[in-house]
């Protein structure tokens with residue numbers, strides 16, 4: 026369970042997010058949807074303890090990230106690439122992440138297989154394509170078998186096969202009673218993947234709810250999105 030209440034963050038005089046509030050329920054895939062610059066990354070960075078809010082709280086399983094005892098065993102995350110050093114092999118990177126988080130080394134082989142990188146485990150990360158880097162980042166997120174997954178734009182760089190694969194993986198993960206939050210600006214992708222939606226625009230949450238409720242009365246999620254974020258139709 027993720028609970029975000031009254032989250033506000035300014036960069037200088039610019040409001041990145043204002044009074045953002047939503048919950049993410051276990052057993053479902055929740056899509057965090059908004060255009061570029063809407064405030065998705067700002068929200069997720071605070072949730073993951075990488076940035077401080079000016080106001081409000083962001084809790085994972087009832088605690089702020091910085092108070093989690095074994096963070097990677099509670100929440101797996103993917104933000105902007107794998108974060109692996111280019112000269113390391115995929116296996117060495119994951120082994121290092123596992124060791125520094127008290128995760129058994131046996132998990133490394135398991136997650137490499139799970140994300141489809143077993144054959145290139147001995148290759149240097151610097152030789153990886155964007156999609157392979159995304160898979161490696163996801164492998165690190167899965168290492169600690171966390172109850173919660175938080176993924177920022179996880180399908181960036183993935184080909185259609187990769188997109189299908191990650192969609193299935195996230196649905197399976199949630200089906201087991203775990204919590205999955207993923208951000209994207211791609212509406213068609215969200216319509217295929219998410220059970221619930223949190224729609225954000227210009228730093229404010231404009232609606233939350235099951236996908237079917239958010240799109241009710243609209244031809245598509247895209248139509249719903251534009252109606253919600255621009256009720257006067259000025260953008261069309």
Ligand SMILES: Nc1ncnc2c1ncn2[C@@H]1O[C@H](COP(=O)(O)OP(=O)(O)OP(=O)(O)O)[C@@H](O)[C@H]1O
Pocket residue numbers: 036039040041042059060061062063064065066067068210
């Ligand atoms: N470090 C920063 N300094 C100044 N402004 C920032 C900073 N980080 C974010 N912003 C601004 O805050 C707003 C929200 O940005 P954020 O990156 O959270 O949006 P986003 O929804 O993740 O967008 P994208 O899909 O482009 O990543 C934007 O206007 C952005 O320019």
